[in-house]
Amino acid sequence: MSTDSSSLSRDDVAHLAQLSRLAVSDEELDLYASQLGVVLGAVARVQDAPTADVAPTTHAVPLTNVHRPDVVAPSLSREQALSGAPAAEDDRFRVPRILQEEA
């Protein structure tokens, strides 16, 4: 990716879109590269903060080891779980092929 920490090139955006499983058009690449460059410039301000000895906060309410009793409880039936699927077959989610065919 580009070395300037607060700008995103068109290629950067294309790569990130690929990582995010987003098919983007050429027009979108141009638009997002320019808009995200501006946003990135603004959010890069976090790097100015005096954080030498500061621990990160991942969660506002720190909780550890949240347990519940290991008991059987009702859950969705197979029919309910599949009810919203775009495609189902043989009581399973049907997906397109996941490997390219060899020539």
Add this chain to the structure above:
Amino acid sequence: MSTDLTRLDVSGLRAALADGSTSAVEVAQAHLDAIAATDGALNSYLHVDGETALATAADVDRRRAAGEELGPLAGVPVALKDVVVTEGVPTTSGSKILEGWRPPYDATVAARLKAAGTVLLGKTNMDEFAMGSSTENSAYGPTRNPWDHDRIPGGSSGGSSAAVAGFLAPWSIGTDTGGSIRQPAAVTGLVGHKPTYGSVSRYGLIAFSSSLDQAGPMTRTVADAALMHEVIGGHDPRDSTSIDAPAAPFVEAARQGATGDLSGVTVGVVRELGGEGHTEGYEPGVLAAFEAGVQQLRALGAEVREVSCPSFDLALAAYYLIAPSEASSNLSRFDGVRYGLRVGDDGSHDLDEVMGLTRAQGFGPEVKRRIILGTYALSAGYYDAYYGQAQKVRTLIGGDFASAFADVDVLVSPTSPIVAFPIGQRVDDPLAMYAADLCTLPASLAGLPAISVPCGLSEGLPVGLQVMAPAMADDRCYRVAAALEAAQDAARGGTFLDQLAARS
């Protein structure tokens, strides 16, 4: 002349239902009629199911007539933001990617309101996946502000704010990640409370940013907000971040506040949120209405002093790294496999390509921007400089709050630096849009409770005053907000929304 049932707040509706002066069916019908008459213009609802609402209401009336025990909110209508999953009722989160989805279960918030006897009117419009401050990012068209149809109703819970301010629901559920309950409440003249993180279950809320998301009440009075919070709040074993500890009684706190005595309460005015040297981006009319509200708190006996929270200046930068980062992960579940849209499944594309095409067609521009930004902030080589650094800023902000609350009981600020802006004004400028969240972000990042209560008008449009409190001290928000509300109502000789009702 008969009472217009849509003008009653929830306290009024409960009284009228209890003494038999109206029925749940009459109340539901009045709201459905109002929706049919005016929601074509407002676009506050994405889905209304009148038939089911009337059947639910009829059941309440039948059980009341039979002397059966009823829930505390029996027959009271409610509207839910479309981010709340509802069994058998279409739920889209404002996105095309979930168009037509009927969830097989209820969110805890929906289930608790159902168990209390409420009648679900419908699901309200919102920015897609709650990403926005104007409801213009909805895939189903913008919602309009009842005070001025050419202006935004705030966001992301803009359908919820417009429905309640527009008399199309007596109250509603919103969700708040960076201000999405408080800012829309402020710009439509409502009360909106973001509870302490963990105070209300997130089970069944379609996740945006899991360390920040929280559901809460949007109402016409502080007392109604406190009542709804008591009904939806409390521990839920289905949400591992849910707090398992008793909360102070909110309704009692609101009642105490409404007596108008704030002596012994210390209020801190946050300099970094519109104070001296920090007024850039704040409209003078907003600051004037806020200042008048602070004067009223002082007149009620509160001790008011200025407080400095220097890290708040970095809240916007930290938020727009943390929220997109969590969103980029959360939204990976929309892969066209288990629910929602699937595009390109014609045998010529493999799974990866189908996911890419599905997400390209199913998500709108702001959602795509945030996914890309979040993916960048989390990627190797950039993680420490962006996401990691934002989390450290989050610690600094929490520290500023802790220092401030060592000296004061609550902190106050304007809820939004600006009144409702014209539809279309900021839609092509993400940073200008993000600035609408300036005042609400610090409490979000620290997981603290914060309420917005109306404090006046600027250019004829509502202004909100925000009251922030320490974690689990939501009762302080309700007490101070109720005191201000009661003082303003008394001075005005009517409720805040009477001013809107008088215009139409």
